Amino acid sequence: MDSNVLLEVAIQEAGYEPGIAKLHNINISVKRGKLTGLLGPNGAGKSTALKGILGLLPFAKMTVDYGGASDKYAYVPEHPVFYETLTLWEHLSLAAAVYDMDENEFEELGRALLEKFRMTEVRDHLPESFSKGMRQKMMLMLGFLVKPDVYIVDEPFIGLDPRATKDFLELLEEERGRGAGVLMSTHVLDTAEKICDDFILISAGKVVASGTIDDIREVASLPEGSLFDCFDVLT
Numbered sequence: 001m002d003s004n005v006l007l008e009v010a011i012q013e014a015g016y017e018p019g020i021a022k023l024h025n026i027n028i029s030v031k032r033g034k035l036t037g038l039l040g041p042n043g044a045g046k047s048t049a050l051k052g053i054l055g056l057l058p059f060a061k062m063t064v065d066y067g068g069a070s071d072k073y074a075y076v077p078e079h080p081v082f083y084e085t086l087t088l089w090e091h092l093s094l095a096a097a098v099y100d101m102d103e104n105e106f107e108e109l110g111r112a113l114l115e116k117f118r119m120t121e122v123r124d125h126l127p128e129s130f131s132k133g134m135r136q137k138m139m140l141m142l143g144f145l146v147k148p149d150v151y152i153v154d155e156p157f158i159g160l161d162p163r164a165t166k167d168f169l170e171l172l173e174e175e176r177g178r179g180a181g182v183l184m185s186t187h188v189l190d191t192a193e194k195i196c197d198d199f200i201l202i203s204a205g206k207v208v209a210s211g212t213i214d215d216i217r218e219v220a221s222l223p224e225g226s227l228f229d230c231f232d233v234l235t
Ligand SMILES: Nc1ncnc2c1ncn2[C@@H]1O[C@H](COP(=O)(O)OP(=O)(O)OP(=O)(O)O)[C@@H](O)[C@H]1O
Pocket: 016, 022, 040, 041, 042, 043, 044, 045, 046, 047, 048, 049
């Protein structure tokens, strides 16, 4: 495998029950420093594909190869998951412990992330008391804390205010500068068009177009079209 490819996924068939495939023949690759956008309408199979990559599907005929990367990846789920009895800081601490981070490095990075996402004041609060956006920020902070080679992010934008979106995009840009690759599913097509290097457009569990924006435009027969226009034609 090309050493610039950090994640190579080939899904033949996958789903929630044996024999009932929700995904068919989907290939995904994430390159060093690049962002691959996984796009598609509601129910297309984006979250299912990400769950497959994480090994969370009961039925999956697929291969996942972290070839050029160490096995360090971070998954940011669409719906925040947290421990009711742990504060924000304790969640960060737990992640640091799981990833065997150096204590000083954790303190420094943890504090910087709290500041970046404007969450310093609530660091000792329980996430139960957080708004939807604050919970989403906590999930993003947990991802960024461990500095993985590959980020797998499921619809990060819903719930984030414009400032938090900007902070998130800045951090993502820094991480890509460090060489991390990102696979991100989203519906926010104008942002996706600006930030993604490669796109995989799926509908009803199948790929309808993939490649660069120009590849997508070609398949949609819209040489000047926006991603939104192409999405509209193809799905
Ligand atoms: N836990 C589940 N058990 C059984 N079927 C499921 C489950 N989760 C999703 N599905 C089905 O799998 C298909 C793909 O759903 P998925 O959640 O992957 O779509 P998505 O592209 O992420 O949609 P959205 O944009 O709405 O989040 C749908 O037909 C959905 O009904």
